[in-house]
Amino acid sequence: MSFGNITQHAGEWLRGQGPQSDIVISSRIRLARNLAGFSFVNRADVVEQRDVLDRCRREITDRLPDGEVIWVDLNQSTPLDRQILVERHLISNQHAKSKAELPRAVAIGADETFAIMVNEEDHLRIQVLRSGMQLAEAFEQINRMDDTLGQHLNYAFSKKLGYLTACPTNVGTGIRVSVMLHLPALKLTGEIEKVKRAAKDLHLAVRGLFGEGSDALGDFYQISNQVTLGRTELEILADFQHSIVPQIIAYEQQARAALLRDRPAQLDDRIWRAWGTLTNARQLGTEEVLTLLSHLRLGINMGRIDKTDVATLNQMLLLSQPAHLQRLCGKEMDQAERRQARATLMRQKLGFA
Amino acid sequence: MSFGNITQHAGEWLRGQGPQSDIVISSRIRLARNLAGFSFVNRADVVEQRDVLDRCRREITDRLPDGEVIWVDLNQSTPLDRQILVERHLISNQHAKSKAELPRAVAIGADETFAIMVNEEDHLRIQVLRSGMQLAEAFEQINRMDDTLGQHLNYAFSKKLGYLTACPTNVGTGIRVSVMLHLPALKLTGEIEKVKRAAKDLHLAVRGLFGEGSDALGDFYQISNQVTLGRTELEILADFQHSIVPQIIAYEQQARAALLRDRPAQLDDRIWRAWGTLTNARQLGTEEVLTLLSHLRLGINMGRIDKTDVATLNQMLLLSQPAHLQRLCGKEMDQAERRQARATLMRQKLGFA
Numbered sequence: 001m002s003f004g005n006i007t008q009h010a011g012e013w014l015r016g017q018g019p020q021s022d023i024v025i026s027s028r029i030r031l032a033r034n035l036a037g038f039s040f041v042n043r044a045d046v047v048e049q050r051d052v053l054d055r056c057r058r059e060i061t062d063r064l065p066d067g068e069v070i071w072v073d074l075n076q077s078t079p080l081d082r083q084i085l086v087e088r089h090l091i092s093n094q095h096a097k098s099k100a101e102l103p104r105a106v107a108i109g110a111d112e113t114f115a116i117m118v119n120e121e122d123h124l125r126i127q128v129l130r131s132g133m134q135l136a137e138a139f140e141q142i143n144r145m146d147d148t149l150g151q152h153l154n155y156a157f158s159k160k161l162g163y164l165t166a167c168p169t170n171v172g173t174g175i176r177v178s179v180m181l182h183l184p185a186l187k188l189t190g191e192i193e194k195v196k197r198a199a200k201d202l203h204l205a206v207r208g209l210f211g212e213g214s215d216a217l218g219d220f221y222q223i224s225n226q227v228t229l230g231r232t233e234l235e236i237l238a239d240f241q242h243s244i245v246p247q248i249i250a251y252e253q254q255a256r257a258a259l260l261r262d263r264p265a266q267l268d269d270r271i272w273r274a275w276g277t278l279t280n281a282r283q284l285g286t287e288e289v290l291t292l293l294s295h296l297r298l299g300i301n302m303g304r305i306d307k308t309d310v311a312t313l314n315q316m317l318l319l320s321q322p323a324h325l326q327r328l329c330g331k332e333m334d335q336a337e338r339r340q341a342r343a344t345l346m347r348q349k350l351g352f353a
Numbered sequence: 354m355s356f357g358n359i360t361q362h363a364g365e366w367l368r369g370q371g372p373q374s375d376i377v378i379s380s381r382i383r384l385a386r387n388l389a390g391f392s393f394v395n396r397a398d399v400v401e402q403r404d405v406l407d408r409c410r411r412e413i414t415d416r417l418p419d420g421e422v423i424w425v426d427l428n429q430s431t432p433l434d435r436q437i438l439v440e441r442h443l444i445s446n447q448h449a450k451s452k453a454e455l456p457r458a459v460a461i462g463a464d465e466t467f468a469i470m471v472n473e474e475d476h477l478r479i480q481v482l483r484s485g486m487q488l489a490e491a492f493e494q495i496n497r498m499d500d501t502l503g504q505h506l507n508y509a510f511s512k513k514l515g516y517l518t519a520c521p522t523n524v525g526t527g528i529r530v531s532v533m534l535h536l537p538a539l540k541l542t543g544e545i546e547k548v549k550r551a552a553k554d555l556h557l558a559v560r561g562l563f564g565e566g567s568d569a570l571g572d573f574y575q576i577s578n579q580v581t582l583g584r585t586e587l588e589i590l591a592d593f594q595h596s597i598v599p600q601i602i603a604y605e606q607q608a609r610a611a612l613l614r615d616r617p618a619q620l621d622d623r624i625w626r627a628w629g630t631l632t633n634a635r636q637l638g639t640e641e642v643l644t645l646l647s648h649l650r651l652g653i654n655m656g657r658i659d660k661t662d663v664a665t666l667n668q669m670l671l672l673s674q675p676a677h678l679q680r681l682c683g684k685e686m687d688q689a690e691r692r693q694a695r696a697t698l699m700r701q702k703l704g705f706a
Contacts, residue, residue, distance in 0.1 A: 265693050269635035276633030282622035340618050 007319060007328045011088045011112040013180070014314040018132015021310075022301040023249050025180040025220065026089075027135045029142050029237075030127040032165040032174040033149075034156040040166040041119050046101055049119055053103045056118045059152045060107045064145070070108045075100065080332070083323035086210070089129060090115040093210065114145065121166050122174075124149070135177065135241050139233070162229070169226065173233050177240050178224030180209075181248060184298040185255035187219045188270075195221075195248060203227050204244065209290070218290030218317070219298075223248070256302055271299030275307060279352040283339040289320045289346065308350055316349050360672060360681040364441045364465040366533070367667040371485015374663075375654040376602050378533040378573065380488045381442075382495045382590075383480040385518045385527040386502075387509040393519040394472050399454055402472055406456045409471045412505045413460045417498070423461045428453065433685070436676035439563070442482060443468040446563065467498065474519050475527075477502070488530065488594050492586070515582070522579065528586050530593050531577030533562075534601060537651040538608035540572045541623075548574075548601060556580050557597065562643070571643030571670070572651075576601070609655055624652030628660060632705040636692040642673045642699065661703055669702050 013026040034040060038052050061071055074082055074095065082096040091106050095117050098104055104119040117125040126149070128142040156164040163174035170176070186192040199206050207222040223244065225236050259267045274295035278284075284292075293313050299305040300313070318324055320342050326333055329341050347353035366379040387393060391405050414424055427435055427448065435449035444459050448470050451457055457472040470478040479502070481495040509517040516527035523529075539545040552559050560575045576597065578589050612620045627648035631637075637645075646666050652658040653666070672681055673695050679686055682694050700706035 265635050265689075269696070272633040272635055273630055276629030276631075277626055278629075280625040280629030282618055282625055336618075343622070 007324055011090075011318070012131055013089045013112070013129045014318050015131035016310045016314045018130060018134050020249060021132035023182055023252050024133040024245065025182055026129055026131055027133055027138050028089075028127060028129045028178045028180070029135065029138045030125055030176050031142060031146055032122040032163065032170040032176075033124040033126065033146070033153075034164055034166070035123050036154045036156040038123065041102075041121065041123060042166060046103065050103045052123050053105060053118055055153065056116075056124060057105065057107075059149055060116060060118075063148050063152060064107070068110050070110060072106050072108065074098075074104045074106060075102070080323050080326060084327060087318065087321040087323050088112065089210075090127075091117055092120060092125075095120040113141065116145075122170070124153075133179070133245060135179070135237060135245075139237055170228050172229035173231070173236070175228055175233050175236060176224050177236055178222050179240065179245055181221050181223060181245075181252070182219060182294070182297060183221050183248070183252050184219040184294050185259055186252050187216070188259060188267075189255045191251065191255055192216075192221075195251060199223060199244075202244065217287055218294040220290075220294075256298075260302065267302075268299075268304055270295050271304050274299070275305060275350075278346045279350050281343045281346070283336075284320070284343040284346060285339055286320060286322065286342070289342060290317065293317050293320075312349055316346060319345060319349075360677055364443075364671070365484055366442045366465070366482045367671050368484035369663045369667045371483060371487050373602060374485035376535055376605050377486040377598065378535055379442075379482055379484055380486055380491050381480060381482045381529075381531045381533070382488065382491045383478055383529050384495060384499055385475040385516065385523040385529075386477040386479065386499070386506075387517055387519070388476050389507045389509040391476065394455075394474065394476060395519060399456065403456045405476050406458060406471055408506065409469075409477060410458065410460075412502055413469060413471075416501050416505060417460070421463050423463060425459050425461065427451075427457045427459060428455075433676050433679060437680060440671065440674040440676050441465065442563075443480075444470055445473060445478075448473040466494065469498075475523070477506075486532070486598065488532070488590060488598075492590055523581050525582035526584070526586050526589070528581055528589060529577050530589055531575050532593065532598055533573055533575050534598075534605070535572060535647065535650060536574050536601070536605050537572040537647050538612055539605050540569070541612060541620075542608045544604065544608055545569075545574075548604060552576060552597075555597070570640055571647040573643075573647075609651075613655065620655075621652075621657055623648050624657050627652070628658060628703075631699045632703050634696045634699070636689075637673070637696040637699060638692055639673060639675065639695070642695060643670065646670050646673075665702055669699060672698060672702075 035052055035055065038044065039048055041049060044052070057071060061069060072085070082091070085091040085106065086093055086096045090108055090112065095104060095106070102119060106118065107116040109115065113130060114126070114128045116127070126142060126145055128138045130138045158164055162172040165171050165174055183192060186195055196206050203226050205224050205226050207224070208216045209218060209220045274292040278292050278296065293316060296305065296308070297310060297313050300308065300310055319328055322338055325338055325342055325345065328345070333341060344353055388405055388408065391397065392401055394402060397405070410424060414422060425438070435444070438444040438459065439446055439449045443461055443465065448457060448459070455472060459471065460469040462468065466483060467479070467481045469480070479495060479498055481491045483491045511517055515525040518524050518527055536545060539548055549559050556579050558577050558579050560577070561569045562571060562573045627645040631645050631649065646669060649658065649661070650663060650666050653661065653663055671677055675691055678691055678695055678698065681698070686694060697706055
């Protein structure tokens with residue numbers, strides 16, 4: 001794996017562009033697929049796991065255009081490299097931390113718009129990630145990839161159930177559609193709880209920055225479908241595009257307008273304090289940075305501060321994560337060292353060091 | 354009362370000069386005196402209270418040099434003016450807030466080194482306040498004033514008990530010696546609790562910025578004697594000058610050295626965060642300002658930051674108090690308005706607005 005300059009660019013999910021990128025950080029679709037005639041990953045022995053991995057690698061590297069895909073054998077990479085992939089949303093935490101003997105890999109698009117995890121929970125987890133609100137584009141891209149791979153890999157499929165998956169919650173379409181939203185105003189006004197309840201009624205999952213089990217750090221909320229059975233991919237997608245996401249965007253915009261109307265001083269106070277702390281602190285933890293960057297992002301998007309831009313914040317967000325920070329500094333660091341290095345980096349990026 | 358330019362200077366107690374002023378903010382001595390043949394204030398009716406007030410005014414304004422003393426009838430001043438005197442440590446909170454019909458006043462030295470409260474708890478409360486560690490100078494000054502007034506006002510005195518006072522805790526010498534110390538390092542390291550216990554064993558009172566009942570806001574601690582009976586003024590004074598204050602100063606200096614040696618990043622983080630917040634916040638409460646100024650004061654005194662100076666901090670400390678702030682802005686303001694005005698003022702004083 002060559003990550004020579006990986007700390008120099010933010011990847012696709014934090015590119016900060018695309019439609020409605022002031023609220024929609026990224027759009028993501030993933031498909032769960034398994035090979036017919038092989039046990040699911042958690043039931044297979046190492047020989048069978050290795051066989052699946054080899055078949056998948058062959059097809060993926062053969063069928064996807066040359067130079068577009070980077071193959072990473074995760075067993076042979078360092079924990080730090082794996083953590084970098086997690087921080088870039090290219091592999092799951094589970095995939096990074098599986099037991100050492102499980103043969104597993106990820107195929108990454110050179111532009112980081114796609115990643116195919118091999119031998120995670122399913123034989124294949126195909127993900128397409130696009131900056132901003134680009135679910136249609138993501139769907140088109142993942143369909144193409146799925147069709148190409150499906151022609152050469154014999155997918156486990158039941159006429160009655162659809163695609164078969166290791167966990168029953170993925171059976172059927174095997175699709176998960178999600179958007180990462182930045183909802184600081186709904187958080188500040190407390191109305192985020194209403195959104196969460198509404199999402200629950202619609203059988204949507206609301207998660208944090210790093211998916212399952214992670215908190216809504218930095219006011220980032222990942223909204224995704226939970227039901228994969230009995231509805232077509234297009235129905236699920238249409239719900240997101242035409243109903244769910246536009247509604248939440250409208251709520252967030254209303255909350256921002258209300259903040260500006262009812263308590264502008266409190267709003268500005270939060271934004272400028274974040275600026276003051278990021279440009280002056282000598283020790284910073286990951287969680288605090290996420291919170292401060294969130295306030296600053298809100299300030300920039302609302303035109304309340306013009307000292308920096310969203311692209312810089314995105315870079316700061318990514319590089320302040322533990323693995324990226326250590327890669328950037330070129331050495332392993334304990335938590336105290338990271339807190340200092342992180343504070344120095346924040347000041348540098350904002351022109352204060 | 355003319356307070357035309359009172360917001361332009363910090364008064365004596367915050368002048369920020371004098372020996373050891375990096376730790377000793379101010380030295381204060383006060384004497385409790387009553388006139389023989391008159392009831393104590395709380396036992397007298399208004400006629401008698403008025404009589405005492407008139408006698409005291411005559412002697413004070415006659416005997417103390419012309420142009421050096423400002424007489425303020427507190428019944429005729431506004432609550433805001435009285436609060437300004439409290440914030441300048443020239444009258445007590447109790448004196449500011451007595452019931453309206455009690456005839457009471459304060460005579461203030463034009464340089465604010467002395468203040469004589471008339472009809473507070475005792476007929477006379479004579480206070481001398483000096484910036485830095487100047488107990489000897491304060492004692493000399495208050496002795497002179499006490500002698501002058503005592504020649505013309507017949508003090509209530511018992512050969513057995515000494516000076517008679519309304520509260521038995523003041524009987525005897527009627528003296529209270531106190532120093533206002535800035536002890537941020539002892540607070541940060543938690544060792545302040547040891548100092549407090551030691552002070553208690555020595556029958557010393559440890560109070561906050563505004564005396565009785567106030568918290569140790571901004572890491573300011575007022576240390577004063579509690580025993581006035583059975584010891585001479587000189588013994589009490591010598592204890593403070595040669596034992597108590599030097600010891601606490603040494604402890605604070607050791608704590609500062611330990612912070613610098615053991616956790617310089619944490620120390621700098623606190624200092625620079627204070628700077629970042631003071632130069633950027635849009636809303637600030639009194640208590641938060643005191644805390645932030647305390648960290649900044651520590652940073653300046655330890656040479657960790659050179660963006661401003663102690664004189665500026667002292668001015669900020671005084672002017673951020675509610676009454677001074679309103680006087681400075683030339684209007685009455687509610688709490689929310691004050692929080693904004695205070696933040697603006699802080700930024701102005703630090704060159705950020």
